[in-house]
Amino acid sequence: xAKTTQPISMDSxxxxxxxxxxxxxxxxxxxxxxxYQQFPSQGPRFIIQGxxxxxxxxxxxxxxxxxxKSSTLSLPRVSLSDTAVYxxxxxxxxxxxxxxxxxxxxxxxxxSP
Amino acid sequence: xxxxxxxxxxxxxTRGQQVTLRCSPKSGHDTVSWYQQALGQGPQFIFQYYxxxxxxxxxxxxxxxGHQFPNYSxxxxxxxxxxxxxxxxxxxSSSDGxxxxxxxxxxxxxxL
Numbered sequence: 251x252a253k254t255t256q257p258i259s260m261d262s263x264x265x266x267x268x269x270x271x272x273x274x275x276x277x278x279x280x281x282x283x284x285x286y287q288q289f290p291s292q293g294p295r296f297i298i299q300g301x302x303x304x305x306x307x308x309x310x311x312x313x314x315x316x317x318x319k320s321s322t323l324s325l326p327r328v329s330l331s332d333t334a335v336y337x338x339x340x341x342x343x344x345x346x347x348x349x350x351x352x353x354x355x356x357x358x359x360x361x362s363p
Numbered sequence: 364x365x366x367x368x369x370x371x372x373x374x375x376x377t378r379g380q381q382v383t384l385r386c387s388p389k390s391g392h393d394t395v396s397w398y399q400q401a402l403g404q405g406p407q408f409i410f411q412y413y414x415x416x417x418x419x420x421x422x423x424x425x426x427x428x429g430h431q432f433p434n435y436s437x438x439x440x441x442x443x444x445x446x447x448x449x450x451x452x453x454x455x456s457s458s459d460g461x462x463x464x465x466x467x468x469x470x471x472x473x474x475l
Contacts, residue, residue: 284463286466291469291471292468293453293455293466294453294466295466296466299463351396351455351464352408353405353406355403355404355405356405
């Protein structure tokens with residue numbers, strides 16, 4: 251059972267900012283929040299990861315409120331090439347200490363001209 | 364610096380056959396995880412290998428087995444193939460103790 255809930259799909263236009271929100275009400279203290287992007291017939295690509303507050307890299311920003319029960323992936327000025335499926339994952343640390351990634355069905359983002 | 368590589372890219376098998384898929388991790392990584400992704404679904408965790416041993420396993424039958432070699436590369440074996448095994452099989456590598464996993468391009472398996 252996926253530990254996250256995110257919209258099934260979103261539509262946007264080139265140049266707009268896109269915000270995808272993910273709910274993870276049962277996030278554990280040691281869990282990290284990670285976002286992946288996947289194009290058709292390709293493996294998922296790591297976008298960004300965070301634990302709390304805000305994280306920014308050259309691709310996206312990740313906003314995490316204090317209660318950590320949700321997070322928002324922000325893609326500034328999207329282009330057609332940002333059309334993909336975006337997965338929000340919460341780190342699943344088992345006793346051995348490693349992370350088993352648990353994917354949901356993701357959010358299909360369609361960027362139009 | 365090569366990323367995660369997988370072979371073959373595509374494969375067609377018939378029911379009952381056996382298949383072996385291969386993965387080479389990203390340079391510097393010692394942990395390999397395998398995932399199965401059915402069409403329209405998110406990847407599902409099969410198992411993870413570290414120090415040549417299976418460290419954790421997802422909800423997959425014993426028909427799915429694996430191996431990790433001293434150079435950290437890995438194989439996924441599936442016996443007695445079923446139609447439902449048709450999927451994209453993804454390999455991901457990471458460095459033990461680090462959260463981020465990097466995925467390969469996958470192997471598309473079609474079982475007829």
